[in-house]
Amino acid sequence: MLSIGEFSKICEVSTKTLRYYDEIGLIHPDEINLENGYRYYSIRQLKKMLFINRLKSYHFSLDEIKAILESEEDQSEENLYSALNRKRREIQEQLNAFEYTLKQMSNDILNLEKGIPMMSYLDNIEVQLVETQPMNILYMRQMMSSDDYALGYGKYFRRLYEKIATEKLTLLGTPMTIYHSPEYNPIGNDTEFAIPIEETVKGTRDLPGGLCAKSVVKGSYAELTSVYAKLREWVENKGYDLVKSPYEVYVTDPNQATVPEDMITEVYFPVKKK
Known part of the structure; x- marks a missing residue:
């Protein structure tokens, strides 16, 4: 035994x-001396602790690690395989x-060296006035915190696509998100996927057409705030x-999209003349 x-x-x-x-139930001592409270771990627990350390180095949360350990006890290598692949995708997205x-x-530094203001890129964002057509949309509306967005988008769009496939519905366009909250709140925002x-089936509604100010983002979603401004x-x-x-x-x-530069997003502001 090891102290x-x-x-x-x-x-x-x-x-x-x-x-x-x-x-938290992640790893328990194999033995606790009831008289003095000293904790002891067995040699075989070294492997488990190294496994935990390895998962932590892969940026798994403690809750995720606990779930993996529980699946390991059920001898489910498939769960571990899926978890590792999912985390690898997350890390790759972060690297991108x-x-x-x-x-x-680097572009900002280069522009500053040339005497070009860093925020001058805003002048290159094009805005068009367009007339959109009404659409019939299959939707889900949720309160989403800022931490929920990354996982939530895939989760709710996946549910919509599953319904389309199951009910053999006819797809007419690409996914869209409508933001109903009057202000940004990191705790929760009224978001419609x-x-x-x-x-026209249960879960659909009409999205009216009309006059819109439109801009196109080619690149990371981080650029969207600049386009909104x-x-x-x-x-x-x-x-x-x-x-x-x-x-x-x-x-x-x-x-x-394998890299952020490949992503294309259209942003619409429904408007009317004052």
Whole structure:
């Protein structure tokens, strides 16, 4: 048996952390001396602790690690395989985002060296006034926190696509998101996920057409805030009022775009003349 100190030293995990892992049920001491409270770990638990450390190095949360450990006890290698693949995709997306940020930063530095203001890129965002047609949309409406967005988009669009496939509905367009909240709230925002379809069935509604200020984003979703700012400025300067919730149309499926530069998103602001 190994004392908690020896176990801590070998695995490079503090004794405080080991006690916390015991509290949350991640890894328990094999033995606790009832007289003095000393904790002891068995040699075989070294492998389990190294496994936990390895998953932590892959940026799994403690809750995720606990779920994997429970599936390991059920001898489900398939769950581990799926979890690793899912986490690899998440990390790859983060790497792509960092690469995009580095490229953007390098461009800003280059422009500053040339005497070009860093925010001058806003002048290159084009805005059009367009007339949109009414659409019949299959939708789901949820309150989404800022932390929910990344996973939520895939989750709710997947449900809509599953309904389309199950009921053999006719797809008429690409996914879209409509933002109904009057202000941004990190705790929760009223978000509607929708896909245009032909049939009128349960879960569909009419999205009216009309006059819209439109802009196209080619690149990371991080650029959307700049486009929203440009659209709002254009609406004000051109003498229009916003009349309905803004929405985004994902021309490029984010799951199929290998790099942020490949993503194309249309942003619409429904407007009327003052």
